[in-house]
Amino acid sequence: MDEIPLAPDGPSLRKGANSATVAAAGKHAHPHGPGVLFREPPRRGFLYNAFAAITGALVGLAPLAAGIAVYLDPLRRKKAAASAIPVTTLDAIPDASKGDVLVGLYKIVADRQDAWNTYVNEPVGAVYLVVPKGTKEIKALNATCPHLGCFVDLQQSAAGYSFKCPCHTSAFNGDGTKIEPCVSPRDMDSMECVVKKRITGDQLDVSVVFENFQPGLEEKKRKS
Amino acid sequence: MRGLFRWIEDRTGIGGLMHEALYERVPGGARWRYVWGSTLVFAFAVQAITGTFLWMAYSPSSQTAWESTYYIQHQMQFGWLLRGLHHYMAQTMVVLLALHLFQVVIDGAYKAPREFNFWLGLILMQIVLALALTGYLLPWDQRGYWSTGVATSLMSLVPIVGEPLQKLVVGGGEYGHHTLTRFFALHAGVLPATLVAFLVLHVAIFRKHGIHPKKLDPAKDCYFWPDQVLRDAVACLAVLLVVLFCIAMPVIFGHDGTFEERMAAARANPGAHLGAHLTAPADPSNAFSAARPEWYFLFLFQFLKFFHGEDAERIGALYIPGAVMGVLFLMPILGRWKLGHRFNVLFLVVLLAGAGYLTAQAWHDDNMAGVESQKVEFIPGFARTKDKLDASKAYITAVRDAEDEAHRAVELVGAPAGIPPQGAVALLRKDAKTQGARLFRAKCASCHSASAGPDQGIIADPPSAPNLHDFGSPEWIAGLLDPKRIDTADYFGNTAHGTAGIKARADAAKKAGEDAPGDESMTLWVKENYSTDGKSAAEKKEIEDEIRAVSAALAAEAGIEGRMLVATPDLPADKVKALVAKGQEVLKDEGKCAGCHKFGGVGDLGIAPDLTGYGSKRWLLELISNPAAERHYADQNDRMPAFAKDADPKNNQLSPQELELLVNWLRGEWYRPTE
Numbered sequence A: 001m002d003e004i005p006l007a008p009d010g011p012s013l014r015k016g017a018n019s020a021t022v023a024a025a026g027k028h029a030h031p032h033g034p035g036v037l038f039r040e041p042p043r044r045g046f047l048y049n050a051f052a053a054i055t056g057a058l059v060g061l062a063p064l065a066a067g068i069a070v071y072l073d074p075l076r077r078k079k080a081a082a083s084a085i086p087v088t089t090l091d092a093i094p095d096a097s098k099g100d101v102l103v104g105l106y107k108i109v110a111d112r113q114d115a116w117n118t119y120v121n122e123p124v125g126a127v128y129l130v131v132p133k134g135t136k137e138i139k140a141l142n143a144t145c146p147h148l149g150c151f152v153d154l155q156q157s158a159a160g161y162s163f164k165c166p167c168h169t170s171a172f173n174g175d176g177t178k179i180e181p182c183v184s185p186r187d188m189d190s191m192e193c194v195v196k197k198r199i200t201g202d203q204l205d206v207s208v209v210f211e212n213f214q215p216g217l218e219e220k221k222r223k224s
Numbered sequence B: 001m002r003g004l005f006r007w008i009e010d011r012t013g014i015g016g017l018m019h020e021a022l023y024e025r026v027p028g029g030a031r032w033r034y035v036w037g038s039t040l041v042f043a044f045a046v047q048a049i050t051g052t053f054l055w056m057a058y059s060p061s062s063q064t065a066w067e068s069t070y071y072i073q074h075q076m077q078f079g080w081l082l083r084g085l086h087h088y089m090a091q092t093m094v095v096l097l098a099l100h101l102f103q104v105v106i107d108g109a110y111k112a113p114r115e116f117n118f119w120l121g122l123i124l125m126q127i128v129l130a131l132a133l134t135g136y137l138l139p140w141d142q143r144g145y146w147s148t149g150v151a152t153s154l155m156s157l158v159p160i161v162g163e164p165l166q167k168l169v170v171g172g173g174e175y176g177h178h179t180l181t182r183f184f185a186l187h188a189g190v191l192p193a194t195l196v197a198f199l200v201l202h203v204a205i206f207r208k209h210g211i212h213p214k215k216l217d218p219a220k221d222c223y224f225w226p227d228q229v230l231r232d233a234v235a236c237l238a239v240l241l242v243v244l245f246c247i248a249m250p251v252i253f254g255h256d257g258t259f260e261e262r263m264a265a266a267r268a269n270p271g272a273h274l275g276a277h278l279t280a281p282a283d284p285s286n287a288f289s290a291a292r293p294e295w296y297f298l299f300l301f302q303f304l305k306f307f308h309g310e311d312a313e314r315i316g317a318l319y320i321p322g323a324v325m326g327v328l329f330l331m332p333i334l335g336r337w338k339l340g341h342r343f344n345v346l347f348l349v350v351l352l353a354g355a356g357y358l359t360a361q362a363w364h365d366d367n368m369a370g371v372e373s374q375k376v377e378f379i380p381g382f383a384r385t386k387d388k389l390d391a392s393k394a395y396i397t398a399v400r401d402a403e404d405e406a407h408r409a410v411e412l413v414g415a416p417a418g419i420p421p422q423g424a425v426a427l428l429r430k431d432a433k434t435q436g437a438r439l440f441r442a443k444c445a446s447c448h449s450a451s452a453g454p455d456q457g458i459i460a461d462p463p464s465a466p467n468l469h470d471f472g473s474p475e476w477i478a479g480l481l482d483p484k485r486i487d488t489a490d491y492f493g494n495t496a497h498g499t500a501g502i503k504a505r506a507d508a509a510k511k512a513g514e515d516a517p518g519d520e521s522m523t524l525w526v527k528e529n530y531s532t533d534g535k536s537a538a539e540k541k542e543i544e545d546e547i548r549a550v551s552a553a554l555a556a557e558a559g560i561e562g563r564m565l566v567a568t569p570d571l572p573a574d575k576v577k578a579l580v581a582k583g584q585e586v587l588k589d590e591g592k593c594a595g596c597h598k599f600g601g602v603g604d605l606g607i608a609p610d611l612t613g614y615g616s617k618r619w620l621l622e623l624i625s626n627p628a629a630e631r632h633y634a635d636q637n638d639r640m641p642a643f644a645k646d647a648d649p650k651n652n653q654l655s656p657q658e659l660e661l662l663v664n665w666l667r668g669e670w671y672r673p674t675e
Helices: A019-023 A046-071 B003-012 B014-022 B032-055 B065-075 B078-107 B115-137 B142-157 B161-170 B177-209 B224-253 B259-270 B297-304 B310-335 B338-369 B386-413 B426-431 B432-445 B474-480 B499-511 B521-529 B537-558 B573-588 B618-623 B657-664
Strands: A003-005 A012-014 A085-090 A101-114 A117-131 A141-142 A152-159 A158-164 A193-197 A204-209
Touching: A003 B014, A012 B161, A019 A152, A046 B310, A085 A117, A101 A152, A101 B537, A141 B386, A152 B386, A193 B297, B014 B224, B032 B078, B032 B177, B032 B224, B065 B078, B065 B386, B065 B426, B078 B115, B078 B224, B078 B297, B078 B338, B115 B142, B115 B297, B142 B161, B142 B310, B142 B386, B142 B474, B161 B177, B224 B259, B297 B338, B310 B426, B338 B386, B386 B426, B386 B432, B386 B521, B426 B432, B426 B474, B537 B573, B573 B618
Parallel strands: none
Antiparallel strands: A003 A012, A085 A204, A101 A117, A117 A141, A152 A158, A193 A204
């Protein structure tokens, strides 16, 4: 049979032998092959080997690096600063001298950017507006549970109201503070409420600076 | 033919490979206990095949994911079967993983020289669980959205890199398009490719060392083909049958009608009755209180209830599961000693028993209000406390609401207008049936009920204003005019217009030294004029006829389809017309209704609500916007807030759209599919 040279001074392969024979090159005969013996693989200098390895790695890494760069894109994006979103008027806020008062659950409607789409006036979250007992302070509580992000339910009864998370049993008082023992690491997240006179007329509006916070942590950390 | 085979064989060596694969020696003979690995490969093959075809119809974006999944499930032929196979095979795979792990550990098949294969198996297990987790989100329904949100929130607990890691996985700060594209790339690309790579290694190393024989018996030695292959094939068939059974479960064990009726319904519309569930489209602004992970992660969900605060949570969510995985990885080392092997087996038994206990507890916590589980109360953690029963009641209601909403979403997208480019969630947000009920719960149910009876509809606790179920119908109005009912909690009983309310107002006025309120109350008038006590039969009939006429006239003013007096064979159209005309006469009678109410230009405003257009859309919009307006209760208004008094909608409690949804809901006006 003819022999096909693989390299000027390298090993040779008999015509008709399959690739498995090549893989078995060395001193051992391939179990299915004709029992041809090959020389040891050629030895090259360190630099030669290193150059081959680095070149191979680089061509593989180039597309991977491009991919990872795009994949990391969310890390460089920062959320726009929260703005005050009107939810109700001051005259809807009742007196809280006798106990915590729940004003209501309000959807927060704002523009939302989701990757390539801009949604105009979409519900982006919800807040419970409360007035803690004996205060005149309006408190806006994010309806997202600070434990792991479920939507906190309102529990109302003749005795009053409280908040309960339907997932892992977090419970909160009417002013948003934890009812111990509680799985949540912190109280419900309150947000800044702004009361200001409307541009036209004397009506006083209650607005909420709506933000979402990182669940699971003791520290109330704004989602970036 | 033989020549062709030889030609192919010379060039590919495929026959040799097949021979090598099939004629693997099975020392000690084929056994049923060796089937688990093969069933897992089979399950993965099913997932790869069904997943590829699902891929051809699925579109990962927040406007199209639910919609394309719906289309597969409800519109594409046998889509329900394809989804069902993929969904339930994923669950079966988790069970098979547990069985395979158990068999390997009990048989000691993880010991030298098979350590690497065991470790590869554990990595494969992690990949399968990651596939399960990522797949749960892809339909972008409420259940997947809220449940997966918990899982990704847990990432923030990872020390140092938690937040950026979470952001990378989610594709930003909040869930959106990029969450889906990333989860989908993981689910359909990265994870399966990694799984295949590890599976090849796993099988190659398995082949290198051969099967770990349960018992050496050279006399029974055989080859993989056909003895073990037959057993494996039968086991795979059993797995497939289990999956098909799960797909058909809603028809077999459903609660709606008889089995035959369910079968007929499934034949007519298989997507609605068979295969995997699909809840309503994801909506971050709508609560989903029935959020739970898939059942095989339920023990982890329950486990987290025991860890209070961030540090404890980190222990429960990261360190303990990490330590458990660590012990699993150390098993081959520990297994070198006899005692170590026993520890491994015991550890696995305790682990599975613990997971089983937590799963049962989670299920019991959620469902105890719907089951008689007093007999298991003695088990620690299974006590039926009031708090837990309340939470369970809320969960059961949430599940029922979720099912209703899912059903409604399918009804809406099945309407002739179809799904708009904004997605199905836009339809739901405009749907009076679901959103009206939500708005009523949020804004009205602290005073009003909307309930047909105990445990039905929405019930205020306590009700302090009329029950608005079936509002505007002749029956509802007749109840208001019934002296025995007007003073109950269903109407004015708990309001300032009821007897107790009038007395309280009179006492308060007396205390303040003011004039007592007059006797113009509707309750007192109805009790005085429409009471049939001590009346003759003719007088009774006259009163009843008058109530019937006024009810018919006011229902006609409301003009709600399905809530008006309509002609029947017993009550021809001309009699209905005459009844309404008679009712209008009473309404205009200044000695009766028009004494306080205005109707059709007769009477004055400011004493009681204007009955012109009573219960109509406009009338209700105006009433809810400002009940203290002159046209409505004026200074007789009892605590009802003005929800949209201001000309600028931004400053009202209800936007114009919300107001319309609420009014339409009260009037029962929403899209109904035609049969």
